[in-house]
Amino acid sequence: MEDSYNKTAINGLDPKFKFEVIQAGGEGLSACYQCGTCTGGCPSVEDMDYTPRQIIRMVSFGMREKVLNATAPFICASCYLCQMRCPRDVKITDIMAAIKSISIKYSNSSGNTRGQAFYTSFNEIVYNLGRLFEPMLMLKATFRSKESFGYKIKYLTKSVPLGIEFIKHRKFSMKPKKVESIEEVQKIYENVRKMEAKE
Numbered sequence: 268m269e270d271s272y273n274k275t276a277i278n279g280l281d282p283k284f285k286f287e288v289i290q291a292g293g294e295g296l297s298a299c300y301q302c303g304t305c306t307g308g309c310p311s312v313e314d315m316d317y318t319p320r321q322i323i324r325m326v327s328f329g330m331r332e333k334v335l336n337a338t339a340p341f342i343c344a345s346c347y348l349c350q351m352r353c354p355r356d357v358k359i360t361d362i363m364a365a366i367k368s369i370s371i372k373y374s375n376s377s378g379n380t381r382g383q384a385f386y387t388s389f390n391e392i393v394y395n396l397g398r399l400f401e402p403m404l405m406l407k408a409t410f411r412s413k414e415s416f417g418y419k420i421k422y423l424t425k426s427v428p429l430g431i432e433f434i435k436h437r438k439f440s441m442k443p444k445k446v447e448s449i450e451e452v453q454k455i456y457e458n459v460r461k462m463e464a465k466e
């Protein structure tokens with residue numbers, strides 16, 4: 268048994284990963300029959316690197332490295348729509364949250380995964396401006412991640428046409444703007460930090 272576990276691990280899969288996610292609060296994984304209802308209704312799926320259905324499958328297969336590097340759990344808006352609609356009662360939102368928390372711990376020991384880099388950069392910008400400034404998010408998150416320099420350049424180059432479309436359709440401005448009562452936003456962050464420190 269130990270031999271077969273090692274062999275699978277060598278192939279890049281970790282059969283224990285599923286249990287790690289379940290232990291972190293992600294219940295119901297094994298009941299998924301891949302119908303895709305979760306993905307079909309997800310409001311954030313367009314921005315995810317893997318769909319919720321794929322994430323569930325990847326966790327079941329033990330694709331630890333890929334899942335912990337994914338941005339999808341960090342992009343998940345925790346709206347619970349998928350979880351409410353799942354015909355198999357898979358706790359998808361909780362699974363996303365569990366992966367996020369494992370990913371943050373994992374990043375702390377191995378450098379910023381893409382998801383962690385996105386999460387940290389997003390919070391940094393909202394803390395300083397009170398709102399998001401997308402061009403800054405893209406640059407900060409890309410350069411903060413532990414990906415190779417070549418990957419970062421390739422990723423940014425690939426994102427340029429999308430950025431141009433956003434600018435053309437006035438989906439984001441080219442200048443960062445701070446909200447008026449920034450102190451209120453910062454107070455919320457500080458309170459959350461205090462609560463987290465107590466846990």
Ligand code: SF4
Pocket residue numbers: 298299300301302303304305306319320323352353354355356357359
């Ligand atoms: S809706 Fe439920 S059963 Fe269907 S793919 Fe998503 S998690 Fe699996």
Ligand code: SF4
Pocket residue numbers: 305308309310311312319342343344345346347348349350359360363
């Ligand atoms: S909880 Fe997350 S994964 Fe589920 S539908 Fe909402 S955004 Fe998508």
